[in-house]
Each structure stands twice: as C-alpha cells, then as structure tokens.
Amino acid sequence: xxxxxxxxxxxxxxxxxxxxxxxxxxxxxxxxxxxxxxxxxxxxxxxxxxxxxxxxxxxxxxxxxxxxxxxxxxxxxxxxxxxxxxxxxxxxxxxxxxxxxxxxxxxxxxxxxxxxxxxxxxxxxxxxxxxxxxxxxxxxxxxxxxxxxxxxxxxxxxxxxxxxxxxxxxxxxxxxxxxxxxxxxxxxxxxxxxxxxxxxxxxxxxxxxxxxxxxxxxxxxxxxxxxxxxxxxxxxxxxxxxxxxxxxxxxxxxxxxxxxxxxxxxxxxxxxxxxxxxxxxxxxxxxxxxxxxxxxxxxxxxxxxxxxxxxxxxxxxxxxxxxxxxxxxxxxxxxxxxxxxxxxxxxxxxxxxxxxxxxxxxxxxxxxxxxxxxxxxxxxxxxxxxxxxxxxxxxxxxxxxxxxxxxxxxxxxxxxxxxxxxxxxxxxxxxxxxxxxxxxxxxxxxxxxxxxxxxxxxxxxxxxxxxxxxxxxxxxxxxxxxxxxxxxxxxxxxxxxxxxxxxxxxx
Amino acid sequence: xxxxxxxxxxxxxxxxxxxxxxxxxxxxxxxxxxxxxxxxxxxxxxxxxxxxxxxxxxxxxxxxxxxxxxxxxxxxxxxxxxxxxxxxxxxxxxxxxxxxxxxxxxxxxxxxxxxxxxxxxxxxxxxxxxxxxxxxxxxxxxxxxxxxxxxxxxxxxxxxxxxxxxxxxxxxxxxxxxxxxxxxxxxxxxxxxxxxxxxxxxxxxxxxxxxxxxxxxxxxxxxxxxx
Numbered sequence: 110x111x112x113x114x115x116x117x118x119x120x121x122x123x124x125x126x127x128x129x130x131x132x133x134x135x136x137x138x139x140x141x142x143x144x145x146x147x148x149x150x151x152x153x154x155x156x157x158x159x160x161x162x163x164x165x166x167x168x169x170x171x172x173x174x175x176x177x178x179x180x181x182x183x184x185x186x187x188x189x190x191x192x193x194x195x196x197x198x199x200x201x202x203x204x205x206x207x208x209x210x211x212x213x214x215x216x217x218x219x220x221x222x223x224x225x226x227x228x229x230x231x232x233x234x235x236x237x238x239x240x241x242x243x244x245x246x247x248x249x250x251x252x253x254x255x256x257x258x259x260x261x262x263x264x265x266x267x268x269x270x271x272x273x274x275x276x277x278x279x280x281x282x283x284x285x286x287x288x289x290x291x292x293x294x295x296x297x298x299x300x301x302x303x304x305x306x307x308x309x310x311x312x313x314x315x316x317x318x319x320x321x322x323x324x325x326x327x328x329x330x331x332x333x334x335x336x337x338x339x340x341x342x343x344x345x346x347x348x349x350x351x352x353x354x355x356x357x358x359x360x361x362x363x364x365x366x367x368x369x370x371x372x373x374x375x376x377x378x379x380x381x382x383x384x385x386x387x388x389x390x391x392x393x394x395x396x397x398x399x400x401x402x403x404x405x406x407x408x409x410x411x412x413x414x415x416x417x418x419x420x421x422x423x424x425x426x427x428x429x430x431x432x433x434x435x436x437x438x439x440x441x442x443x444x445x446x447x448x449x450x451x452x453x454x455x456x457x458x459x460x461x462x463x464x465x466x467x468x469x470x471x472x473x474x475x476x477x478x479x480x481x482x483x484x485x486x487x488x489x490x491x492x493x494x495x496x497x498x499x500x501x502x503x504x505x506x507x508x509x510x511x512x513x514x515x516x517x518x519x520x521x522x523x524x525x526x527x528x529x530x531x532x533x534x535x536x537x538x539x540x541x542x543x544x545x546x547x548x549x550x551x552x553x554x555x556x557x558x559x560x561x562x563x564x565x566x567x568x569x570x571x572x573x574x575x576x577x578x579x580x581x582x583x584x585x586x587x588x589x590x591x592x593x594x595x596x597x598x599x600x601x602x603x604x605x606x607x608x609x610x611x612x613x614x615x616x
Numbered sequence: 617x618x619x620x621x622x623x624x625x626x627x628x629x630x631x632x633x634x635x636x637x638x639x640x641x642x643x644x645x646x647x648x649x650x651x652x653x654x655x656x657x658x659x660x661x662x663x664x665x666x667x668x669x670x671x672x673x674x675x676x677x678x679x680x681x682x683x684x685x686x687x688x689x690x691x692x693x694x695x696x697x698x699x700x701x702x703x704x705x706x707x708x709x710x711x712x713x714x715x716x717x718x719x720x721x722x723x724x725x726x727x728x729x730x731x732x733x734x735x736x737x738x739x740x741x742x743x744x745x746x747x748x749x750x751x752x753x754x755x756x757x758x759x760x761x762x763x764x765x766x767x768x769x770x771x772x773x774x775x776x777x778x779x780x781x782x783x784x785x786x787x788x789x790x791x792x793x794x795x796x797x798x799x800x801x802x803x804x805x806x807x808x809x810x811x812x813x814x815x816x817x818x819x820x821x822x823x824x825x826x827x828x829x830x831x832x833x834x835x836x837x838x839x840x841x842x843x
Contacts, residue, residue, distance in 0.1 A: 149769050156777060191776065195769055206765070288765040289638040292678045292772050293645050299776065300649055300671040304664070 137229035153192035170487025172254035174329030179259035182242045186267035190274035197275045198291035201282035221363035231275030239268035257425045262339030273350040280357035314388030324465040336391035345383025351376035399461035422457040439528030440498045445587030448502040454479045473507035473555035483554040492535040499524035511556035514615040516600035522568045532572040562611035635682040642679020646672040650721035665729040673740035677747040682764030684751040689761040700819040731792045735801045742808045749815030756818035
C-alpha cells in the first residue's frame with residue numbers, strides 16, 4: 110500500500126486514463142502478491158495440492174475414465190475459494206482498518222478502480238487454480254490406462270468457483286464494511302452446502318444452481334450418456350461471477366458509467382441464460398441413448414479379434430482390449446480340454462438407465478461363451494473379470510456359472526487366480542468379506558458366485574502349491590472337474606489333496 | 617490497588633467498548649442456524665441437528681474472536697489495572713452472554729433430535745475458548761490492538777480443516793450414535809483445558825518483548841506505524 114501512496118499521483122493527473130489503468134494493474138499485482146501470501150490462502154493451497162496429489166496417485170486404480178476425472182477436479186478448489194473469499198474481503202477492508210481511506214481519496218485512482226484491482230487479484234488466484242486443475246487432469250490423462258474424454262465445461266468449474274467466491278468477498282466488503290461479515294458468510298455457506306445434498310433429488314432443476322454439482326457412481330458411463338449440462342453450467346458460473354464482480358465495481362462509485370452498467374446487465378443476462386439452459390434436465394436423446402447402450406450394447410460397440418476371442422467394447426474403451434486379453438489369456442492357458450481354444454466373446458456392458466450415480470446390477474449373459482466386462486478396470490476389477498472368464502470356461506455361460514453350487518467352484522477359482530501375480534491376495538479381494546477362510550460371496554460385474562467353506566479350504570491349499578503341477582492335473586481330469594454335480598471331496602481327490610474338513614454347504 | 621475496588625468502575629467502560637455488533641450479528645446468525653432443524657420439521661434428523669449446533673457454536677465463536685479488540689489498547693497498557701483484570705472482565709461479560717445464548721440455541725433444537733447436551737456444550741465451549749485464548753495469545757505475542765480479524769481467520773481455517781484432517785485414531789467430530797462419542801468428548805475436554813491454560817498464561821502482560829527489530833515498549837506506540 111505504501112508503495113502506491115508514495116507512487117506517482119502527479120504523473121497520473123497529467124497522463125489521463127491510460128496511466129490510471131497502469132496504476133490499477135500495479136495495484137492488482139501488489140494485491141495478488143499479498144493475497145497469495147496470506148496464511149489462509151497458503152494453507153488452503155497446501156491442503157488442496159497435498160490432497161489432490163495424494164489422491165491422484167492412486168485414483169481409479171490407475172485406469173481413469175476422463176469423463177469422470179474432469180468432474181473429480183471440482184470439489185477441492187472450493188477450499189481455495191473459501192480462503193480467497195475471506196482474504197479478498199479483508200484486503201478490501203484494509204484501508205478502512207488502518208484508516209487510510211482519507212489518504213487514498215486524494216489519489217486519482219478512484220475507489221471503483223481500486224475494487225477492480227482487487228477483483229483482478231482474485232482473477233489471478235483463479236487462474237492459478239486453473240493451472241492446478243489442468244495439471245491434475247493432465248496427470249490423469251497421461252496415465253497409461255486412461256480412456257474417454259474430458260469436458261472443458263467441467264474443468265472450468267473449479268477456477269470459476271474461486272473467481273465467484275473471491276468476487277463475492279469483494280462485493281461483501283463493499284456492502285457490509287466490517288471484518289466479521291465474511292467469516293459468518295462462510296459458516297453460512299458451509300452449513301447450507303451440508304444441507305444441499307439432503308434437499309435435492311436427481312431431477313430437480315434447482316440443484317444446478319449450486320456451484321459444484323457432484324455426481325459419481327462406481328461405474329463410469331460413456332461420455333454421450335452423461336447428460337450433464339457442463340457447458341451451460343460453466344456459462345452460468347462465469348455469468349454469476351461477472352455479475353457479482355461488476356456489482357462490486359458499480360457499488361464502489363462507478364454507478365454513473367454507462368458502459369459498466371451495460372456490462373453488468375449483460376452479465377446478469379448471461380447468468381440467466383446459463384441458469385435456464387442448465388435446468389432442462391437430462392435430454393430425451395440422452396435418455397434414449399442410455400436405454401440403447403444398456404439394452405442393446407452390441408449395436409454401439411466395435412469388436413476386435415484376438416486369437417479365439419472377440420472383444421466388443423464401447424468406442425472409448427477400445428484401448429482396454431490388451432489389458433482384458435492379458436487376464437483372459439492367463440486363465441485360458443490353465444484350462445484343459447476344448448476350453449483352450451473355445452471361441453469366447455468379451456462384451457462390455459453398462460447399466461446407464463439409472464443415471465450417473467446408479468449402481469444397478471447387470472443380468473448375467475445367457476449366450477454361450479459370452480463374458481461381461483464393466484466400464485471400470487484396475488484394482489479388484491481384474492480378478493473379478495478373471496473369475497467371470499473362468500466361470501464361463503467351466504460352466505459354459507455366465508448365467509449357469511452364477512447358480513453353480515458344487516465342486517466346479519474350486520476349478521473356477523483356481524483357474525481365475527492361479528495365474529495372477531499374488532493369488533492369495535486376489536482371493537481375499539474378490540470375496541465380499543475380504544476373508545480367505547470360511548464361506549463367502551465372490552464378486553463379479555454380474556451376479557455374484559458363492560464359495561462354501563470346504564471349497565475355500567481346497568482353493569487355498571491349491572493356490573499355495575506350485576502352479577504347474579496342479580495345471581497338469583486339471584488338464585488331465587478336465588472333463589470330470591467340469592461335470593455338473595461333482596462334489597468338492599471328489600475334486601480335492603482328483604487334484605491330489607485330502608478331503609476338506611470344513612462344511613460344504615452353499616449359502 | 618485491591619482488585620475488588622476497581623471492578624465496578626471498570627465495568628461500565630468495558631461494557632461500552634465491547635464489540636457488541638460483532639457478537640450480536642454472530643449470535644443472531646447462530647440462533648438462525650440452530651433454528652434450522654425446527655424449521656425443517658419432520659425432515660430434520662439427529663445428524664442435521666448436530667451439524668446445525670456445531671455451525672452455530674462456530675458462528676458465535678467467530679463473533680467472540682473480536683471481544684479483545686480494543687482500539688485504545690495502547691493507551692490502557694499504561695494504566696495500573698493489570699491486563700488480566702481488563703481481559704477477565706471482557707471474558708466474563710462475553711461468557712455470561714454466551715451462556716444465555718447457548719441455552720437458547722440448545723432449546724431451539726427439537727428435543728427428539730437434540731444431541732447429548734453435555735457433549736455438545738463441551739464442543740461449543742472449546743470453540744469459544746479457542747477464540748478467546750487465541751485473541752489473548754495474539755495480543756501477548758504481537759502488539760496489535762485488534763487481533764479479532766486474524767483470530768477469526770484462524771478459527772475458520774481450523775473449523776473447515778478440522779473435520780477433514782482429524783486422524784481417525786483421534787476422532788473429534790463424531791455423531792452421537794457413534795461408540796467413540798464418549799472418548800471424543802474426553803479429547804474435547806482435554807483441548808478445552810489446554811486452551812484455558814494458554815489463555816490464562818497469555819492474560820498476563822509480557823515483561824519485556826524482544827522482537828527482531830529490537831526492544832520495544834510494551835505499549836507499542838514507539839514502533840514504526842504498521843500500515
């Protein structure tokens with residue numbers, strides 16, 4: 110501040126508008142530096158960056174769908190936004206706090222230009238947030254397992270929120286010039302942010318009025334099915350931020366400037382256009398496409414052949430074929446009999462009819478040799494897919510594998526897990542209760558399978574033995590091992606183990 | 617000079633110079649937040665009531681952060697009445713207001729969804745004491761006359777980050793039906809005691825203050841003005 114008061118008022122008097130804008134820029138640069146060095150902003154940035162880096166390292170198990178990754182950049186910048194709201198508010202009130210208003214009044218930099226400088230400093234922090242958001246998204250996009258495409262509208266939400274919050278802080282300082290207004294407003298915002306998810310249901314238009322609309326489900330949808338008015342929402346946020354900022358400028362004594370009043374009216378109009386356009390709900394074409402993708406996925410998919418297997422995936426997931434093929438090859442190489450080169454179809458399926466947050470189960474495929482794979486991958490999804498492959502190789506179809514309740518379950522689990530890098534850990538991961546003893550439900554993308562305590566005992570025993578010896582026995586007795594109604598005791602004997610002691614009753 | 621003799625004389629100016637606008641605004645907003653569960657009627661649940669009371673307590677504490685703001689501090693530093701008495705008087709005033717206010721806030725929440733009163737009161741007291749002892753600490757360490765703004769920012773930062781960053785093994789922000797409720801409130805009580813101790817220590821006038829810029833007078837008036 111002192112640099113400006115001691116600056117060049119004499120020059121500005123003579124040089125007119127251009128110099129006074131230069132003064133605004135100088136002031137903006139000074140305010141930006143001060144804003145970025147305030148403790149709340151520093152802490153907010155530190156927590157934001159730390160949390161983001163920590164999460165992005167392992168997000169989506171290294172296989173992000175970019176149409177989901179763009180939305181994941183929205184929540185954390187709110188923290189920076191709140192800090193900027195507080196500090197921008199206090200920065201505007203600084204001259205009042207130190208009673209330097211009278212000194213500044215003699216400068217040619219009018220109060221509204223000073224407000225503009227504060228708003229420019231907020232814009233600079235928003236730009237910095239934009240860089241952070243871009244960095245986070247680029248990191249996700251550069252992961253080898255990334256698929257899909259992001260939307261600029263979703264990526265803009267984080268920086269625009271910071272701009273909106275900061276502008277609100279400046280406006281608040283012009284409306285209520287006291288130091289306790291901003292903290293109280295923040296508590297109010299936080300409380301209603303907690304309240305908001307309770308009050309809003311899926312189809313309500315009002316939920317899009319809040320700055321960040323989070324919607325996330327466990328399974329990514331193809332980007333045509335999102336049905337989120339991302340671009341309109343970004344326009345709404347930009348319009349709102351501009352309206353708030355221009356109102357703050359108008360309130361600091363620029364009320365007589367026609368051009369500013371017109372700009373403010375334009376910004377309000379922009380906000381209204383965005384608000385109306387974003388509240389139209391999910392478009393009918395998207396709803397129809399969701400039904401089409403869920404019911405008849407084969408019409409939307411592209412297929413690729415690898416040996417005896419056909420991989421049919423939605424266009425955005427074509428790059429995952431190699432990952433699926435690696436797992437499927439591992440399972441197939443252990444199988445015996447005709448299963449070694451039986452033609453299989455891996456079909457990607459998605460249940461999109463219940464929206465983004467839906468977690469509906471998918472019915473198992475009934476066509477022989479057809480295996481379902483979901484839209485997420487990595488982590489537990491890989492062994493779950495292996496179990497589905499093994500189930501189809503042993504039982505013929507996914508539907509039959511789901512109802513299986515006999516010794517074949519041992520073969521299925523051994524086939525699925527024996528070729529995995531850490532079979533025992535994967536055994537725990539595919540079981541619902543993360544156990545490796547007793548009976549349990551085994552997860553898959555479609556209907557779950559179930560293991561009895563006896564089957565678990567045999568599978569655990571098999572997984573601890575060398576793979577090759579068991580593989581030879583499986584190939585030798587393939588027909589008997591995969592015959593329906595074979596008992597667990599018989600399977601154990603065929604594979605060279607003692608009969609299990611645990612109970613052999615299906616759940 | 618005996619303390620008892622000066623208190624009544626100090627009381628009126630202390631009442632007059634308290635930042636009643638900040639406390640009034642914070643108290644009103646706090647009551648409004650506490651009234652939300654009642655206004656929502658049937659939809660309100662225990663979780664919402666707890667959030668409302670916590671938000672309400674933070675709001676009042678934010679107002680109370682300005683209690684030790686005294687534009688005349690540099691002048692009153694030279695009077696014979698010790699700082700502990702001057703601070704104590706303000707704290708007593710705000711504490712009595714807070715007690716009445718908190719009772720009202722608790723009663724505003726419908727009984728069916730109200731969290732256990734003792735536990736939530738300890739939380740609210742911790743927030744209030746943090747604000748007051750934070751302000752006392754700021755005055756003790758720095759030489760500003762109005763620490764309220766910085767203390768409010770600090771309190772707000774803690775209130776936002778606390779629930780996000782508290783480790784699970786030292787849970788503080790638990791719902792009433794959580795088995796850790798009792799343990800968490802033991803921790804709240806520990807925090808409260810620690811804050812009271814810090815506040816009490818900071819209530820004393822520092823003897824000499826060595827700052828990087830050298831020795832300064834306790835009134836702070838001889839230093840360069842800080843703009």
